[in-house]
Structure formats: structure tokens, C-alpha cells
């Protein structure tokens with residue numbers, strides 16, 4: 001076990017090592033930037049073309065989408081109503097763009113724990129004027145586990161949608177199989193904002209751009225990668241929504257911080273509480289979701 005300090009643009013980051021695994025984390029942004037095993041392709045994609053600026057989303061690792069997902073207007077009205085109309089509503093919420101002030105680190109032989117917290121209030125976050133404490137907790141050893149906590153310190157219900165926006169690195173999105181989404185209902189939005197629903201058939205291979213939100217997702221989803229001979233197993237027992245997003249070749253060229261040549265090696269499979277599976281937190285109570293990522297190698 002080892003902890004190093006490294007730099008990503010203006011941000012001091014921590015590089016954690018545990019056996020053959022490493023993880024890069026920027027406490028000030030509560031963002032995992034990269035995760036993998038030494039001398040092997042990343043598991044969570046570390047984007048060498050990412051840009052690091054205050055107030056700007058970083059396309060790498062796991063951006064945190066909270067307290068709403070995607071365009072605010074695509075969320076249930078109870079989630080939209082939490083936002084103050086006097087401020088612009090950032091895509092995927094403000095948690096991935098704001099400065100997270102405090103973090104604690106605890107290292108022992110069994111692993112490393114990092115706890116980051118963020119207070120929201122009418123003064124601190126006028127765009128979302130509610131008294132809460134958000135916590136982002138990482139437990140890192142052979143497995144990567146993440147928890148997202150929220151404490152509602154106000155006197156009214158708080159409604160949020162949220163996702164851990166996992167950027168996975170895969171050998172080729174045209175070869176992988178995904179287990180766990182088959183037979184689920186999804187809603188898909190195209191570039192023009194038009195929505196359609198459907199039932200997911202078994203994935204043989206991805207054959208084009210996908211941007212789907214799935215409901216009633218089981219607690220385990222597996223990405224089976226036959227070329228890199230590994231399974232990435234994502235467990236998220238307390239949240240029941242998932243997003244599968246891959247822009248494909250043409251759209252990748254138009255995206256900020258997205259190397260067009262990697263269009264077939266990066267895939268987002270996100271877990272969270274979305275659309276009508278949003279989280280509603282009663283006054284003076286707490287709630288949480290969690291996710292773990294575990295990799296097994298094929299023989």
C-alpha cells in the first residue's frame with residue numbers, strides 16, 4: 001500500500017496503490033480520474049486529453065452527476081423544482097464542477113478510505129438552495145467501492161437524481177457483451193432531444209451510438225471483454241437505474257475532451273437513481289447509494 005501526490009493540471013491528486021491496483025483521485029473535485037492494474041489497460045479510463053479547470057467538468061474516470069442527471073428539464077418535476085430559476089442549470093448537476101472543500105484519508109493494511117464532503121445551503125449553492133451534506137466515500141483495496149451519501153438538514157423533502165458516470169476502458173465496444181441489462185425497459189434520447197422507449201434485447205454487440213436510461217436494473221451488471229480477457233463486474237445494490245452511453249465514431253469527433261481515435265475503446269456504463277427512480281430524502285434523514293467495481297480475468 002502506498003500513497004503518492006501527483007498533479008493533474010492545477011489540482012493536487014492522490015495516487016493510491018494497493019497490490020497491483022492503482023487509483024488517481026482529485027479531492028478538490030471529488031473525482032476519480034483513473035483506475036486500473038499496473039501494466040494493464042485502465043479499468044476506469046484516464047483521459048490524457050482531459051482538461052482541468054475550476055467550474056468545468058472533467059471527462060475522465062468517474063464524474064459525479066448530482067443533484068440531477070442530464071438536462072434538468074428531462075428530470076421529474078419534483079427534481080426540477082429543487083433548482084433555483086435564477087441560475088443556469090448545469091448539465092448533470094453542479095457536483096462535478098464545484099469545489100469540494102474537505103477530505104479525510106485513512107490508510108491501513110486492509111486498504112485506503114477517503115471521505116469527501118460538500119455542504120449545500122442557500123448561501124453556498126444558491127442555484128440549489130437546500131441545507132444538505134453530501135459525502136463521497138471511497139474504499140480502495142482489491143475492489144473499488146464508492147458510496148454517495150446525502151443528509152437532508154432542511155425541513156422539506158429533497159428530491160434528487162444522480163449517477164456515477166463511469167467511463168470504462170474496453171478493448172472495442174463492438175466486441176464486448178453486457179450482462180444484466182437484457183429484458184429491461186429503457187428510455188433513449190437522440191441528439192435532437194427526442195425520446196423513445198423500448199425493451200433491451202440481449203446484447204450480442206453494440207452496433208451504433210447508444211444513450212439509454214434503464215429502469216429496474218439488477219444489483220449486478222457485467223462487462224465481458226473477450227479481447228482483453230476480463231470481466232468488469234459492477235455491483236450497485238441500492239440504486240436501480242443505469243445509463244449506457246457511447247457516442248460512436250461520428251459524434252465522438254464533436255465532443256469536448258474526447259480523443260476521436262478512442263471512440264471504440266471508451267464506454268460509459270453509469271449507475272444511479274434516475275427519472276422516476278429518483279431519491280427522495282425526508283427532512284432530517286440520510287440516504288445513500290453505493291457501487292463496487294471488481295475485475296476477474298479469463299484463463
Ligand SMILES: O=P(O)(O)OC[C@H]1O[C@@H](O)[C@H](O)[C@@H](O)[C@@H]1O
Nearest residue numbers: 057070091092165211243245270
Ligand atoms: O458531455 P457530458 O455533459 O459529460 O455528458 C456526456 C453524456 O453523458 C451521458 O450520461 C448522457 O446520457 C449523455 O446524453 C451525455 O451526452
